[in-house]
Amino acid sequence: MVAAIGNVDHSPPGLAADSEKADGRPLLLARWLWCVAVLVFIMVVVGGITRLTESGLSITEWKPITGALPPLTQAEWQAQFDAYKQIPEYTQVNGPAGMVLADYKFIFFWEWFHRLLGRIIGMAFFLPLAWFWIRRQIPQGYKLRLVALLALGALQGAFGWFMVRSGLSGEMTDVSHFWLSIHLLTALFTLAGLIWTALDLTRLGTLGSARPARLTGVTVLAGSILFIQLLLGAWVAGLNAGLASDSWPLMQGRFVPDYDGARGFFYAATHDPFLLHFLHRWWAWVAVAALIVLARKVKPFERRASVAIHSTFGIQILLGIATVLSGVELWLGVAHQAVGALLVSATAWGAHVLGRRK
Incomplete structure (x- = not known):
């Protein structure tokens, strides 16, 4: 479907050819945004798996740099599991149900993979954006919109941590459904914004003077x-x-x-x-x-x-x-x-x- 969406406008061959000769950068930016949109879609799917497997509270800390690596030794795994044992989800639900380290590793994987995808998406957006910006290849009127999309991605990560934190203390054995909705809807709004902007840039690259x-x-x-x-x-x-x-x-x-x-x-x-x-x-x-x-x-x-x-x-x-x-x-x-x-x-x-x- 994403491939189909990205090819929605057919202009006269002469206009397209002239646009490519003059400046093919809008189309390049559009392709980049389509790739990021696919990553966000995958993120939403993995987020669904994380929620349905009750994996979201398996990592009790937010470490933006070192957290990119999973536990590599038995001692590190045990330390993560011991931290998980302190929260209500374990003491009231999974502990009495007989959770062992092997069970914990399963839910840890999905939360870790979900966070890893978030880091990948951040880099996949920020690094090309910086490159296009430095090279002055961003069409007029699009810089603010691209920065706004980057800010939405950053907010998405922050909202995700607030969501996790809501289930780590007190009597709750799960995350707040309000924070979960903010987290998910921000992702979907970002997805829509990426698609909208990619379509605008596709028309600009194809027609040469198309307005948003x-x-x-x-x-x-x-x-x-x-x-x-x-x-x-x-x-x-x-x-x-x-x-x-x-x-x-x-x-x-x-x-x-x-x-x-x-x-x-x-x-x-x-x-x-x-x-x-x-x-x-x-x-x-x-x-x-x-x-x-x-x-x-x-x-x-x-x-x-x-x-x-x-x-x-x-x-x-x-x-x-x-x-x-x-x-x-x-x-x-x-x-x-x-x-x-x-x-x-x-x-x-x-x-x-x-x-x-x-």
Whole structure:
């Protein structure tokens, strides 16, 4: 899909040839951003595995430099395991369940790999950006946007550590679902920003004088509705609310499940697993309606973008239902998150198509 998105604009051969002769750097920057977008997508998928395997709290310290290397000796492994034994997740959940060092190594790997990918993405963005900047190869008007994307990546790492830290102390045996949602949505917003900017640069390199695309009313509405669905999904993941029901379309044999509303609807809608599960599964159809409108408006200009939107939300709905019915089978949950990232990508593509100016 990423390859398809990156090739969305076909201009007259003469214009393309003249642009290449004059300045091929926008296309080079676009290809670089596509590569970074693929890395961010992989990061989101690995993040899903990390969450579903309960691996996120396995590393209790943040060491930006030395943490890039995993434990290399038995003593180092034991030291990491001993540090993990001090947190509530171990003392209240995994310890009583009989976790041994071999089990710990498994969850350590996914958290370590997730952090390693973050470091790789940071270098894959910062080093080429510095090179293009020094060589004065960044087109006018794009420096600030690229710096903003770099800042988003840095924030993503900071939010990830705040998320982990939220589960290391007190009585919590898991990370805060609020921090998890901030962490995930920042990654998805960054992915959309990379794609949008790559598409702008592709048009600039192909047409020579193309102006950046702009947001339209339809795309803001569809994007806002999709954002709410993604937020609900992140809260569902953070509270393990996917396990609140293994049936569809009913929950507990009824349409609206029992939930704890003693502290009001708003509190329940942000904390109660049963109500959050209910809201996530049915707000999805509001998101589908909004995406259908977006895709229909996109179709006359770029049919492939319209097909991508329809395909991804269709697959996402099926995966969501299958994940529930399976009791949140690992591979289905990961696939659900992966296709969610692809849906964000397709939506960004469609929104960009509608926002192009002749």
